[in-house]
Amino acid sequence: DTGVSQDPRHKITKRGQNVTFRCDPISEHNRLYWYRQTLGQGPEFLTYFQNEAQLEKSRLLSDRFSAERPKGSFSTLEIQRTEQGDSAMYLCASSPPFRVGNEQFFGPGTRLTVL
């Protein structure tokens, strides 16, 4: 039973560089979510896919952030021109279709540090 996986687990980059994170959801989960979590805070919603369609983006998601899920399986989250304020844990979660209450299964996260 493989859970949600994320790669890389840690990323250190310099301000102004671009970074890309990958999320592999549980197979057959059609819904995929990205969240950002900073120290002492709960996860903050960024965006949501159902299959390959990006159905919602948070207003907090600046134009420097883009997410894709081209074949409805894995997803990537790219941050362009990183800023120190982007330093956070980026979480991916997936959920199966037709599940009442939308229980989400979380990956271990990618910790981004922008120097």
Place this chain on the structure above:
Amino acid sequence: GNSVTQMEGPVTLSEEAFLTINCTYTATGYPSLFWYVQYPGEGLQLLLKATKADDKGSNKGFEATYRKETTSFHLEKGSVQVSDSAVYFCALYAGKSTFGDGTTLTVKP
């Protein structure tokens, strides 16, 4: 917009003590409610859920009841163990998930 307010931590208890972590929410419609737990060095895991008013979610000795009249979903456990030390997040789902800021629980032997 939707919001979740959790009891501020950290909470420190002795083993076998009774635990309550308060959670209240603001949402339109009828959200589903969740408690997630994050053990040190691990990702978030679902602890329990309730999908409609008066439902009680339970797992591993933890319980929470969906109280629509008080918009609350307080987490309780009758006798905590050292292994329960973790961060607990209350969350709601109403089209998208909204999380509280987490409550850190430390249980001492």
